[in-house]
Amino acid sequence: MGDGHSQVAQKDKYVAIIDQDKVTDEVRNIALRYDPLNRAGRREGFHVTENGELHIDDEAVIEEHKIVANRIPNDAIKIVRLPAERGELVHQYGENGFRLYELPAPVKGTVGLLGRNGIGKSTALRILGGTLKPNLGAVSDEPDWDTVIREFRGTAVQNYLEKLRDGGVSTAYKPQQVDRIPDRYDGTVRELLIVRDERNLRDKAIERLNLEHIADAFVDDISGGELQRVAIAATLVADVDAYLLDEPSSYLDVGQRLSVARTLEEFVEDKMVLVVDHDLVTLDVVSDDFHAFFGDPAGFGVVSRPLSARRGINQFLEGNLRDENVRIRDTPIDFLRPSARQEMDGIPILEFPALTKKFQSFSLGVESGTIFGKEILGIFGRNGLGKTTFAKLLAGALEPDEGRVDADINISYKPQYLDSSFDGTVVELFAGQVDVYTRAFETEIQQPFDLEPLFDLVVGELSGGELQRVSIALALARDADIYLLDEPSAYLDVEQRMSFAATLRQFVNRNGAPCLIIDHDLLLLDYVSDRAMVFEGESGVSGVGRSPQSVRKGINRFLKIVDVTFRKDPNTGRPRANKPGSQKDREQKASGNYYAV
Template sequence: MSSPESRAAQKDRYAAIIDQDDVTEEVRNIALNYDPLNRSGREGFHVTEDGELHIDDEKVIEEHRIVENRIPNDAIRIVRLPAERGQLIHRYGENGFRLYELPAPVEGAVVGLLGPNGVGKSTALRILAGQLKPNLGALDDERGWDGIVREFRGTAVQTYLERLREGDVRAAFKPQRVGRLPEEYDGDVGSLLEARDERGASDDAIERLELDGLLGRDVDELSGGELQRVAVAATVVADADTYLIDEPSSYLDVGQRLAVARVLEALSERKRVVVVDHDLITLDLMADTVHLLYGEPGGFGVVSRPLSTRRGINQFLKGHLRAENVRIREEAIDFLRRPDRPDDDGEPVVEFPTLSKEFRSFSLRTEPGTIHSGEVLGILGRNGLGKTTFAEMLADIVEPDAGDVGGGVRISYKPQYVSPSFDGSVRELFATETGDVRSRGFETRIERPFDIEPLYERDVRDLSGGELQRVSIALALARSADVYLLDEPSAYLDVDRRVSLATQLRAFVEREDAPCLVIDHDLLLLNYVSDRTMVFEGEPGRRGIGRSPQSVHEGINRFLRTVDVTFRRDPNTGRPRVNKPGSQKDREQKRSDDYYAA
């Protein structure tokens, strides 16, 4: 039988999430004096011997929201946990994050993990990798492996944990932040793959992931997309029985994402593969089953039962897990339905002629075009075709060899790769870059829509990839400019954050009546947010040509033709799904030149 500490009650419960760094003397006094348990003579909030504010999990009740509502900051959050049920796998500290349930790797299958950031996906991977021993919520005693395994009797997780106990699991782990790879390895790509190749698989990985041209390059010279593919290759060539892949899609174009998916599919025929990814299209293609993770980011996370990939993604979008009768968000994600666009194209803001730029081994030419006020221009194409160079020519960072963008247009630019180079807090960064961050205008335009306030007191260097991305986007939009240019804003953002970005970006552009150019590889995001698209074609790394702006459907259809991929629509949600290459649907759509079924 499961112990009371490790098995959550099957009814609505509440938890107190306490940020000790924000607990001031005022917060402490409010918590102690207004706690309904303390006022009735029982113990609720109290101060520990270490001087920290604390309350036992099982004592938190709905009435503790009185305390939350009275404190002047977010030091205490009382969250309702209608779904905090099942096996408590791990808890970080007395009032720290809690993970319930655990996904089981399956031999011969790709298991996908889908959910917002901060609900335990990385914790689950660390446990499966043997890097973190689950404590089942018990902080004051060292749980032995025998006791841990007994808690999972009769489940698929039991078998996997037994193998962990015996040291019989060899896991290869690709981390989320591939930008740190140059810090861990000093040398060229070829030497790295040779050193990591334990099963004679490097030649196949190099061919499938198109790494031939990178073998002589030093790792610290690679772009984000190149680092991602090298990190995937260095992981899959290891001799392991379980492969844990955290966010392999970031910075990759559609063709590269599909190539990674096929590498992992092939690997799973003989191994166990678990993948965390926020790109629904890629996850849909490669996963055999998915677990949905939900909860309160930073507070708790629950791992759902395994679902078929199609059913799991659809239920994730609708926000309701039918078998478990759990609603994971208040409203369904309406990410795939484009809002109505006004007929008026707006006034021309930027008119650019044919532009060209020659580098040592790469040439770029872009056709002429006009960017109008109040529109979002989505820019798409494979990596290495000059999309970022085009953006830098517009932003006057790179000077074209031929053609003149013209002066007098202020462009606020968020670069493709963001790094935590600022030494100070997020509040100090915004104050330095934009001036007063306390004005009502800043609050309504930037702070609330892009959820920046919770990050204000955090040091910029301590932000996660997704948090740093949010700050960089908000910083670019906070500047006074005629044109806003965002290069790969979806990288490291989870699906919910991408939905929020798309919605808030549309509202920002319409409110400011200023154009925004968005370079991204997430076709769902571009389909939703764009008024028109600009497609880049050519030979990656050798030559690129940027086509004049065209309609969204025409642009995406043209792009998919270049990567030889067709999409159909899911009959229940309307979301685009990749057709299997050579399938009847794939052949039919190619014959009719309808690569992006409407």
């Protein structure tokens, strides 16, 4: 912040995050009894307010309060460390609620935002979008706009907030969970864009984002990738000062993600754009500037100073923001070193013959193949080529026109679309399908996917990331011969994807059953897969699923089809997309090495 800001104390500060919905009489009694300040005869410790809520002032929290939190069941109280000199408190949700420190600076060009789920990215977008007024931590006596703006004196945020206060900045927001759009709109794609179009750009958006074939289709009849591109188009045709895009890469293949990046550059020239995403390739390509979000999920979040995209992503993965001298993670995210491949000498679990399936306007052919025990098979290709149709053929949800899948094979399938329609809590959802009281469930499903904090939440109120974790865990909790996960990375942050990869490898090795993953995150698939299955063809018209092959050959084959090359970052080794037509891009294409990592 500028010179007018107060300085944070030169030692680590601790804050208490209290989930009042989980505070029971038992929680109150433990907090009051074991609070070190209360036991010392002081009055600053945990206490019950006049309205019956458990409370402690921020200034009173000390490291020793962890003793209390460790005794509390169900994570009702968390004591989290806030590193020193991390800026000003921008917003707080309720007494002892989540806190966001600092804000990203909206500037002309595209600003990328990266961080864990529950760390404040959506809160920042809400503030900058004008739907949430920052309270500077004053929960009961919110400050006026002049007070808020003074806190940002001397920064790029100050000018933006002044315009926001005076109604001089307009925004358009693309939501995270595009699969819920059909619940709110039942018209055609073209009709939706006509309603949203303020710049006479809908036809151009339809062309650039390859929506011609679905322009007159109803929104509830199109795929996840198509919904994503429609949502992006509906955002970009608005005539506003700032565009806020929350996870635009979900459900899109690599080629489509780069197409979206080019469309962004063309449509929002001289505008402000903020993009929240967990896909490193997308952020690397679209971002001019970059902010990392760090802290404690559901506790507090801190926004870093602006960095270049390459430096910012690299430092985020390393876990060390060097310019600020802040360690945001104990260990680096080693996302890019492929795991040891399993040898395909296990027991064949499923041998499927050549399969065909024809619809009115689409046909799919799949070459024969074998799936082995303890194998993770990565399945990828452009959207609209039949990957999900193949999954449904294996799972028995569709009958092939030619060929036959072994009817004795039991397949547990996690669909592409996340189902939030269950009318009940998460634990009730699981209890209706599996035994949640066994030791195996606790150690193999509940603990690895951190489900306990979600058990008492209503399924329909879960965030995208929470619902994804629940959906994956539910699929793996079932007793099955083969597990099939469709788009498991959607809505998961970078660290959750790594955790998922490690958990899945352990699960497959222990369980012995193979797992098939359909996804667009090539970095995740390269990391976790033993073999690859590539889908080729003409999107929306015909698709061909090739027999399983080595992962590197599969990725190289796919990238050649979409005409994209990747190189290794010299500092971190992570794959980065080459700029089309660059010298490196031309060299790799000439050598046929599209995935030089």
